[in-house]
């Protein structure tokens with residue numbers, strides 16, 4: 001991916017803000033036009049990003065803002081009922097998420113910056129677009 005040639009690409013944060021096994025970067029997105037949140041973290045040296053939505057019940061998972069990993073910094077753990085996910089691919093590895101998996105988002109980094117590549121279904125929030133109610 002090359003952020004210089006993709007008009008849709010979104011700058012998220014500086015690479016240095018995502019330490020190995022550290023706090024995630026959380027941001028707002030629109031999934032099929034509805035508000036949702038996503039998060040990006042660094043695990044095993046690689047950036048990963050997912051919708052912040054558990055496969056058990058569609059709830060946000062962080063136990064503190066941006067905190068998704070367990071005490072050993074090995075698994076993504078849902079704060080609601082303890083479902084555990086593999087950070088490398090988002091698949092459920094334990095708890096009530098069964099065979100579910102997190103919804104992955106495409107992220108990359110270049111020149112010390114982290115970028116998100118929106119998909120057809122998961123788009124950026126258009127902060128400069130007036131809300132429909134304000135146009136009446």
Ligand code: FES
Nearest residue numbers: 054056078081083
């Ligand atoms: S909502 Fe995540 S484990 Fe139940």
